Amino acid sequence: KKRILSGIQASGSLHLGNYLGALKKFADMQSDDAERFFFIADLHAITVWQEPQKLLDQTREIAACYLAAGVDIEKSTIFPQSAVTGHVELAWIFNCVARLGWLDRMTQFKDKAGKDKERASVGLYTYPVLQAADILLYKATHVPVGEDQRQHLELTRDVAKKFNHDFEVDYFPVPETLYQGPGARIMSLRDGMAKMSKSDPSDNSRINLTDDADTIASKIKKAKSDADVLPEAAEGLENRPEAKNLVGIYAALAGTSVADVLNDFGGKGFGAFKPALAEVVVEKMAPISQRLRGLLADPAEIDRVLKIGADRANEVAAPVVKDVKKIVGLWAGS
Ligand code: TYM
Numbered sequence: 001k002k003r004i005l006s007g008i009q010a011s012g013s014l015h016l017g018n019y020l021g022a023l024k025k026f027a028d029m030q031s032d033d034a035e036r037f038f039f040i041a042d043l044h045a046i047t048v049w050q051e052p053q054k055l056l057d058q059t060r061e062i063a064a065c066y067l068a069a070g071v072d073i074e075k076s077t078i079f080p081q082s083a084v085t086g087h088v089e090l091a092w093i094f095n096c097v098a099r100l101g102w103l104d105r106m107t108q109f110k111d112k113a114g115k116d117k118e119r120a121s122v123g124l125y126t127y128p129v130l131q132a133a134d135i136l137l138y139k140a141t142h143v144p145v146g147e148d149q150r151q152h153l154e155l156t157r158d159v160a161k162k163f164n165h166d167f168e169v170d171y172f173p174v175p176e177t178l179y180q181g182p183g184a185r186i187m188s189l190r191d192g193m194a195k196m197s198k199s200d201p202s203d204n205s206r207i208n209l210t211d212d213a214d215t216i217a218s219k220i221k222k223a224k225s226d227a228d229v230l231p232e233a234a235e236g237l238e239n240r241p242e243a244k245n246l247v248g249i250y251a252a253l254a255g256t257s258v259a260d261v262l263n264d265f266g267g268k269g270f271g272a273f274k275p276a277l278a279e280v281v282v283e284k285m286a287p288i289s290q291r292l293r294g295l296l297a298d299p300a301e302i303d304r305v306l307k308i309g310a311d312r313a314n315e316v317a318a319p320v321v322k323d324v325k326k327i328v329g330l331w332a333g334s
Helices: 016-028 052-068 086-095 100-104 107-113 122-136 147-166 213-222 241-254 258-265 270-296 299-328
Strands: 003-009 035-041 077-080 142-144 176-178
Touching: 003 016, 003 052, 003 122, 016 052, 016 142, 016 241, 016 270, 035 052, 035 299, 052 077, 052 270, 052 299, 077 299, 086 122, 086 299, 100 122, 100 147, 107 122, 107 147, 122 147, 147 176, 213 270, 241 258, 241 270, 258 270, 270 299
Parallel strands: 003 035, 003 142, 035 077, 142 176
Antiparallel strands: none
16 A cells, blocks of 8 residues: 655745755655555754744644645544654664664764754754654655755654564565755755755755745746856756756656756846746745745634644554554554
8 A cells, every 4th residue: 555655844944945855755655555644743843942932833834834735634644743753663673673883874964063062952852763763653655855865764664674574574564755956956046066955054055835926937037157158958067056956846846857948048148937937836835835824814724634634643543553562562552
């Protein structure tokens, strides 16, 4: 049975990278015969300090982003991670399966902890283990994410294999990671070598899901590019990170390939390409930000959606926790 699962951290407003690397894919994956679980990773968010009321607002906001992007609760289960206690239960057991050496190699911890590692939270260190629990708790088979999650997904696969091996069971499926297409790695509009991110201090580096049409157009106009014309073929974009990124954004949003975009724009400069790009971004993103504003005006409705999702997710997760307890030898009732 195919089970698709993914999560988004509740730690700030979402941007075009989150949309193309994650949300759009989730919405596009709703036609096939699979079960789908999409959650708001609020437990991951608190690995760094979060203002409590803001965390709660952000959790609702991410839920609204799922809905605004087209995730349909008739086809997908949307829920807050912390509403299903199995995530934490499994995370502890996996803390005892994963090895220190594996976590020591995680580049995200090194990036986020910075120089003063001693002052990082223990949760930040063991963050990828909680992520493995998120995925395996639902015995997910497919995990759509952006490229930046590659290492975490590898660790999840390692946890699944080691658990199965240590306890001599064939219990957890080893999940497949889905990060195909030009949307898997969207870069900053100010620097083609840095990924588009919530934490970049410059708001001009990203397009937020909440930006209006004028803001989007002005950010694209200011986006860093180069003085050359666009090449006729994709190979011509190597060593031109900003150009590659802008063409990739166009392709991902328009639902075409980089080759197709270059067919139309090869030989033209950014003076011609940028207005066309701005038009596509506005055309695709404006309806989403409009829906988002409508949804955010009704937090009670969002809470209703989350409650339905949490109940459904708990139904699926509870028997897995029970199985795992039995496998490990923890008392799980008679
Ligand atoms: P997060 O919240 O940082 O990002 C959410 C999703 O957006 C993708 N993404 C991008 N894709 C393309 N270009 C970008 N610039 C870009 N920035 C972000 C991310 O790859 C991700 O798919 N640890 C995860 C949340 C998580 C999770 C999970 C994901 C927790 N448990 C279980 C999958 C399965 C995170 O912090 O994503």
